[in-house]
Amino acid sequence: MGSTVVRDVMTAEPPSVTEDASFKDIVRTLVRHRVSALPVVDxxxxxxxxxxxxxxxHKEEFTGDDDYSPPLRARLRARLSGVGPHAGSSAAKAAANRADQLMSHPAITVFPDTPVTQAARTMERHGVKQLPVVTDGNRLAGMVTRRDLLMVFLRDDEDLAKEVHAELVETIRPVRGEPPALSVDDGVVTLWGTVERRSLAQTLVRRVGHLEGVVDVVSDLDWRIDDVVPEYVHWRGDSW
Structure with missing residues (x-):
């Protein structure tokens, strides 16, 4: 199986708003489409x-009207199935009434062929929960969320076991020998058996752990030669 890319998990043709969209229009669009964020287009x-x-x-935080009922936070949570972001404090955004005044910009985006692992790193680096997906010309192609990226962990165990086996065979081929046995249970891979060197066992565990959909790797591997030098041992000259 090739690497999963954003195109495989994104929402195509997502709702969006224009720069001049009003505060209420934005709220209506969020509620109507049951999403927590919208791309803004020019x-x-x-x-x-x-x-x-x-x-x-932010507007609710700065409102001084005790009759502001029901509060925006309550309305959005009720209509958006429990979505409850933690709003910061910003007087500027509290006074804003249009999308171009409220939006975060420039937009942090990814391309349809961006690997999902890279998209996840981009979200983490910038502290965002969703990313607009754009074409080379920066036109909107989709929207990808944290939930979408988690889809790779829903792979069937049987399908995942086949890929793990192929990875083991490929890794062990240069040194020859039989690949270790394996099982997959709800995304957790268990490896057992004996390999020639401890360093090879570590490599196998690391490479399997990097496969898409692997939740965890449990190693019951043994080895014939322990070729891993403890980190606290320093070589000096011709002696240890």
Missing amino acids: REGLVVGVVSEEDLL
Whole structure:
């Protein structure tokens, strides 16, 4: 199986708003489509930013009207199945009324052929929960969320076991020998058997752990030669 890319898990043709969309129009769109963020596009249809629930909730923080009922936070949570972002404090966004004033920009984006692992790193690095997916011309192609990226962990155990076996065979081929036995249970891979060297056992565990859909690797591997030098041992000259 090739690496899963964003195109495989994204929502194609997602809802979006234009730069001049009003506060209420943004809220209506979020609620109607049951999403927590929207790409913002300019007149040419190019992605220029992202507006999220968090951006909108700043207005509630700064409202002084005790009759503001029901509060925006309650309405959004009730209609969006429990989604509850943690809004920060921003007087500027609290006074904003249009998408171009509320949005985060420039938009952090990915391409349809971006590997999901790279998309996950991009989300983590920038502290965002979703990414607009754009074409080479920066036109909106989709939207990918953290939940979408977790889809790789729903792979069938049998399918995953085949890929793990292929990875073991490929890794052990240069040194020859038989690959270790394996089992997969709910995404957790267990390896057992004896290999020639301890370093090879470590390599096998590491490479299997990097496969998409592997939740964890349990190693019951043994080895004939322990060729791993403890980190605290330092070689000096011709002696240890």
